[in-house]
Amino acid sequence: MPLDSPFFFYLTTVGYFLAFMCYLLNAIAGKSVTAAETAGAHALEIALPRENHWGRWATRFLEGSLVLSTLGIVLRTIALSKISGWLMPLPITNTYETLAFFSWAIPLAYWGFERHYRMKALGIFSTGIAFVLITIASSPLVPQEVTPLVPALQSYWLVAHVLFTLAGEALFSVGFAAGAIVLWRAWQGASWPRLKRLDEISYRAVALGFPLFTVGGLVFGAIWAQKAWGRYWSWDPKETWMLISWLIYALYLHVRVRWDWKGQQAAWLIVAGYLATVFTWFGVNYVLSGLHSYN
Amino acid sequence: MTCPVCQKMCPEGSQFCGHCGAALDTPDEFRRWLVAEVARLLAGKNCGRCGQATCAENAKAIVDGRSSYRSCVEADPATQARIRNLLERQAPPTLPWRSRLWQALTSVRLAVGVIVALLLLLAVGTLIPQNAQAFAYIQRYGLDGYRWIDRLQLDRLFRSWYFLALLVVLSINTICCTLKRSSVSARLLMRPMPTHTPEEISRLDYAVSLSQGPLAPAEALGRVATLLEQNHFHCAREGQGLKAHKNRFGRLGVDTLHISLVLILLGAAAGGMSHFEDFWIAHAGDVYNVPQKDFSVRVDKLWSQDYADSGRVKDWYTTLTVLEQDKAVLTRQIQVNQPLTYRGTNFYQASFGSDWQNKGTFSITVHTTDGAELGPYVLTSHGNVFLPENGLEISALTFMPDFAIDEQRRTYYNRSAQLNNPGLLVRVQKTDGSSYTTWAFTNSDMQQFYQTRLSAKTPYQVRMIGITAAQFTGLHVVSNPALPVIYAGFSLLGLGVFLNFYWAPRWVWVQLARGTVYVGATGRDGREFAAGFQQLVEALKVQLPAADSGVKTEQKELTYASG
Numbered sequence: 025m026p027l028d029s030p031f032f033f034y035l036t037t038v039g040y041f042l043a044f045m046c047y048l049l050n051a052i053a054g055k056s057v058t059a060a061e062t063a064g065a066h067a068l069e070i071a072l073p074r075e076n077h078w079g080r081w082a083t084r085f086l087e088g089s090l091v092l093s094t095l096g097i098v099l100r101t102i103a104l105s106k107i108s109g110w111l112m113p114l115p116i117t118n119t120y121e122t123l124a125f126f127s128w129a130i131p132l133a134y135w136g137f138e139r140h141y142r143m144k145a146l147g148i149f150s151t152g153i154a155f156v157l158i159t160i161a162s163s164p165l166v167p168q169e170v171t172p173l174v175p176a177l178q179s180y181w182l183v184a185h186v187l188f189t190l191a192g193e194a195l196f197s198v199g200f201a202a203g204a205i206v207l208w209r210a211w212q213g214a215s216w217p218r219l220k221r222l223d224e225i226s227y228r229a230v231a232l233g234f235p236l237f238t239v240g241g242l243v244f245g246a247i248w249a250q251k252a253w254g255r256y257w258s259w260d261p262k263e264t265w266m267l268i269s270w271l272i273y274a275l276y277l278h279v280r281v282r283w284d285w286k287g288q289q290a291a292w293l294i295v296a297g298y299l300a301t302v303f304t305w306f307g308v309n310y311v312l313s314g315l316h317s318y319n
Numbered sequence: 320m321t322c323p324v325c326q327k328m329c330p331e332g333s334q335f336c337g338h339c340g341a342a343l344d345t346p347d348e349f350r351r352w353l354v355a356e357v358a359r360l361l362a363g364k365n366c367g368r369c370g371q372a373t374c375a376e377n378a379k380a381i382v383d384g385r386s387s388y389r390s391c392v393e394a395d396p397a398t399q400a401r402i403r404n405l406l407e408r409q410a411p412p413t414l415p416w417r418s419r420l421w422q423a424l425t426s427v428r429l430a431v432g433v434i435v436a437l438l439l440l441l442a443v444g445t446l447i448p449q450n451a452q453a454f455a456y457i458q459r460y461g462l463d464g465y466r467w468i469d470r471l472q473l474d475r476l477f478r479s480w481y482f483l484a485l486l487v488v489l490s491i492n493t494i495c496c497t498l499k500r501s502s503v504s505a506r507l508l509m510r511p512m513p514t515h516t517p518e519e520i521s522r523l524d525y526a527v528s529l530s531q532g533p534l535a536p537a538e539a540l541g542r543v544a545t546l547l548e549q550n551h552f553h554c555a556r557e558g559q560g561l562k563a564h565k566n567r568f569g570r571l572g573v574d575t576l577h578i579s580l581v582l583i584l585l586g587a588a589a590g591g592m593s594h595f596e597d598f599w600i601a602h603a604g605d606v607y608n609v610p611q612k613d614f615s616v617r618v619d620k621l622w623s624q625d626y627a628d629s630g631r632v633k634d635w636y637t638t639l640t641v642l643e644q645d646k647a648v649l650t651r652q653i654q655v656n657q658p659l660t661y662r663g664t665n666f667y668q669a670s671f672g673s674d675w676q677n678k679g680t681f682s683i684t685v686h687t688t689d690g691a692e693l694g695p696y697v698l699t700s701h702g703n704v705f706l707p708e709n710g711l712e713i714s715a716l717t718f719m720p721d722f723a724i725d726e727q728r729r730t731y732y733n734r735s736a737q738l739n740n741p742g743l744l745v746r747v748q749k750t751d752g753s754s755y756t757t758w759a760f761t762n763s764d765m766q767q768f769y770q771t772r773l774s775a776k777t778p779y780q781v782r783m784i785g786i787t788a789a790q791f792t793g794l795h796v797v798s799n800p801a802l803p804v805i806y807a808g809f810s811l812l813g814l815g816v817f818l819n820f821y822w823a824p825r826w827v828w829v830q831l832a833r834g835t836v837y838v839g840a841t842g843r844d845g846r847e848f849a850a851g852f853q854q855l856v857e858a859l860k861v862q863l864p865a866a867d868s869g870v871k872t873e874q875k876e877l878t879y880a881s882g
Binding site for chain 1: 434435438441442449477596626629631633635654655665668669795816
């Protein structure tokens with residue numbers, strides 16, 4: 025097998041799967057520890073769950089897979105720039121490449137949060153989704169060959185547009201994971217102090233991702249559209265759904281900061297916003313048609 | 320409760336605003352109203368028997384609780400009861416309509432309502448195809464469905480009056496919020512940081528008191544100042560204390576963001592009224608007169624380039640020359656993503672191809688039933704040829720680069736723009752006036768299939784043996800005078816989100832008293848500074864030796880009430 029990008033992405037399917045299993049076992053083992061404790065456990069201990077060896081292995085697998093993913097992305101970029109005769113195109117021009125890119129960006133964003141907040145519960149989602157995405161990408165369903173860029177995609181505005189938007193969405197996915205766990209735990213009847221930290225993480229992730237998403241999706245996207253099509257906005261379904269996602273997050277930020285919505289209420293909005301971004305990215309291509317059909 | 324200075328919500332019962340550090344007491348407006356109401360009930364004699372110099376002074380004292388509601392000796396029990404009732408009020412009575420309107424226009428509630436309504440309309444606008452032909456809607460939704468779509472303007476939702484009205488409301492809401500907020504922001508930026516006493520510092524959202532230890536006061540303060548400066552704070556020493564702040568301009572983030580959105584919406588409205596758009600299918604040598612401008616543009620050259628190894632299109636190019644009074648003033652090569660801009664009019668390379676419909680050249684042969692072959696003849700798009708010896712006129716009607724058969728509907732259609740199965744519809748007309756149409760193909764199997772299966776027997780068969788067409792370049796001509804406004808809006812939008820989310824302002828106060836270092840802080844949003852403040856305190860503990868012995872960390876659990 026040649027040492028090309030699909031090879032490294034194949035390896036990450038194994039890596040992310042192992043990381044996912046370890047995060048899962050870490051959560052189960054961690055739960056049995058907390059369950060064994062009395063009800064009087066304080067917030068601090070919940071915030072910093074006792075780490076077990078599953079957690080340590082999970083992080084190791086995650087970091088190893090990230091290295092492999094990064095290698096894959098770099099190789100793909102080189103291959104793409106060679107075939108297009110154009111410097112630094114990002115490997116985000118077709119479905120295979122975007123899937124691979126997300127399987128790199130989502131766990132990478134999560135990894136930053138794990139290091140900062142020392143919380144591993146979100147790893148289940150982030151490595152799980154990375155595993156699913158890269159498995160779909162590596163399956164025969166998705167053509168993997170490097171295709172040169174069509175004329176409309178040869179623009180540095182496109183690189184900036186997609187890079188910033190996807191970076192924002194990767195952070196949103198951390199927010200979504202935290203929000204989903206808040207909803208799940210709240211449904212199980214967890215009290216507010218146990219959810220507080222997750223709630224904070226979800227807010228931080230959205231607050232960090234929103235500027236990237238705004239600049240990438242709205243600003244660079246509009247400038248690129250103006251350069252390529254002569255129209256900065258044309259109510260194309262993808263643009264409209266991007267605006268819908270942006271407005272949901274804007275709504276979330278307003279009600280959170282001004283009405284102080286927290287916990288479940290806020291988590292529902294985060295989940296809705298994320299579903300809208302996923303639909304923008306994926307659903308629009310298959311359900312609705314428009315200018316953005318470069319899959 | 321709401322901070323009277325920055326209008327943000329603060330934890331119930333807190334004495335300082337967690338967002339701007341202002342002292343909180345009864346909200347200004349309400350207090351002023353209360354004082355005025357109480358003063359109206361007092362006798363107005365300024366007799367001074369209550370202990371205050373004037374009735375107005377006493378009214379203030381009563382409202383602030385420094386004086387009793389019974390302090391006025393002139394007031395009868397009924398008046399006293401009315402004063403007491405006033406003091407029990409939690410909120411001012413109904414405000415005049417102008418204030419209420421202003422409150423409604425600046426409310427987050429309105430913004431949230433408009434955003435939710437927009438979300439629903441946007442989703443509907445993507446689910447129902449926009450700007451399609453009536454029959455497409457009838458086919459999909461039935462006649463009644465189409466009537467409703469037309470009545471509710473759902474086929475042109477993004478131009479419908481209610482959608483535009485919603486955008487207008489959103490703009491007004493945003494403008495009003497910006498006016499209200501930005502005056503406060505400006506005041507907060509201009510105003511020097513207030514000085515807080517040690518007691519006040521320990522009541523701030525984030526507060527800690529550390530032992531000064533064996534250090535001299537100046538040394539201790541110096542170390543704290545160094546640490547804060549290392550953390551990019553601007554420090555000012557004041558007596559036995561420090562005042563520090565950073566990222567002050569982060570406060571302007573929301574204002575910048577809101578102004579940018581208004582600019583974009585205004586730019587879009589202005590552009591919608593003044594922009595010009597056209598699609599120009601051009602061949603080499605064609606000249607385009609730009610409407611309402613005294614210049615024209617000529618196509619000199621057009622070509623397409625493929626990738627060397629895959630045969631896929633790499634880019635399309637057109638060389639354009641701008642003519643002013645028939646004099647060439649500028650020649651520029653354009654390609655996709657690299658338009659020509661001349662005096663506000665842009666020429667975008669949008670498409671490229673062979674113009675089969677208008678500039679095609681088709682070589683045909685005509686076959687008689689007895690097997691004789693006539694020709695070849697050359698037909699051009701919409702052109703005709705005469706065959707005088709046979710008394711025939713053959714004219715080209717329609718060309719399909721990718722002829723296909725719809726089995727169900729028994730019709731022919733063009734599958735794509737690719738030259739996969741070229742077919743030309745021709746009319747064969749005899750001198751006696753009778754005529755029929757027939758298809759001519761380049762593919763002989765297709766021709767065979769057509770003649771035996773699809774067509775009735777005709778006296779003459781027409782076949783195609785060669786096709787060429789002149790190339791065309793598709794140019795999108797756009798001028799939008801409002802574009803600079805839009806770009807300004809986008810720039811401010813980027814700046815605004817950056818300031819607001821990555822440049823959070825923080826304020827720190829330090830006071831030395833009785834061998835203790837009091838450190839207190841506020842951030843823009845109380846919770847955002849929690850981790851940062853904790854780190855600062857940890858670093859401080861290292862800087863102030865023996866500080867551990869007397870640490871008394873007070874971390875408040877914030878309880879917010881909605882309002």
